[in-house]
Amino acid sequence: MLRPLLPLAALAAVGGCAYPYTPPALSPVTQPAPPATNAPYTVPASAPAVQEARAPVTILVSIDGFRPDYLQRGVTPNLSRLAADGVSADMRPSFPSKTFPNHWTLVTGVRPDRHGIVANSFIDPARPDQTFTMDSDDPFWWNAAEPIWVTAEKAGISTATMFWPGANVAWGGTLGSGAHPVVEGGTRPSDWQQFNQAVTGHQRVSAVIDWLRRPAATRPQLVTLYFDTVDSAGHSYGPADARTTQAVADVDARIGELVQGLAGLNQSANLVIVADHGMAGTSSTRVIALDRILPPADARVFETGPYASFYPAPGRDAAVRAALLTRHAHMTCWAKANIPARFHYGANVRIPPYLCLANDGPGGAWAIEKTAPTKPREGGNHGYDNEAADMRALFIANGPAFQHGKRIGDFDNVDVAPLLRDLLRLPAGVGLDGDDRPFRGVLRR
């Protein structure tokens, strides 16, 4: 089901980066210009002369780091209208409340402990000389759980991904050996793009609309779309900052463009708009300095921030255990086998032997760092307890499959992939951690 990405003539650099992507040329059905204000888009009084009856398409949108309460800031006319006309909820991320683990959970219905993307960076005992990073596309790291676009492609449903973590992986394939190894086998979306932050939100939306302009035979039926700017602003300035609110407003305008573009094509769509996690405010006044707890030579500190993970140095396990597994003022530490069951985390071989989780609650979120900060800093982060209120993630569903004006209770993000299967009329998944129960009362049958 693989199609060539783009003809060579279309290859162009975007924003100075060598990246095989160019904004799609405008066809006679012209794209709307980005809005000058945040006024909601209105559907044109008369649709263009495209009167072909189109089956609804499923569009999964991720707005990275979008906390549900951002909808209360008065800058999201488009998202707020989709929520009011559709179904909305505060969604609970999986632990750890990080980007890659949760994006993979959203499209697999499996928790990080089982799907294997256990953090944004980790190692595997089977590959001791390698480290997974957010650039890793060797199927070895990803193959434990099948993403929805692979399930769909296998069922003959065409898919297209305008960015999503893991969407560039030839899922199920095997990386060969040698100086220039290539992946053999595997399945990717019919259309996909290598992630590049320089591709603007407007370009991303235009690419999606251009895919949907195709004739039915080559038009995708499942599309993903990803926005990173709300998360970036949240990290840099903190969730309460006006610049984060501006990023929220900007992405809302892109959602307006998407809705307008769909209306222009007379294309009905089931939109499932999610975030991977929320955002907590952080400060250099709330830092736990590890060098005051554990001599640096005693352990390799693999990750720091909202949580820290540790590989003890040879012969130092008892010392690490003694230093960590005691009471600390603003964090809790566990050996991986003793992480509380509600986190569903600790069985995977890719999780380091010890984990410390910083507090996130009244009084603010703490951060675990190797040393005390030397300069004052305010910002934001995520990765905390997935039950924490400020780790909650956006969920909005709107389209012909959904009832109007429904608010549903908090649910775990493992239930999103089963919902997508329903929308695509795929059979219920086998061995998933989630199911479609949260949505059964709000789907139109």
Ligand SMILES: [Zn+2]
């Ligand atoms: Zn994220």
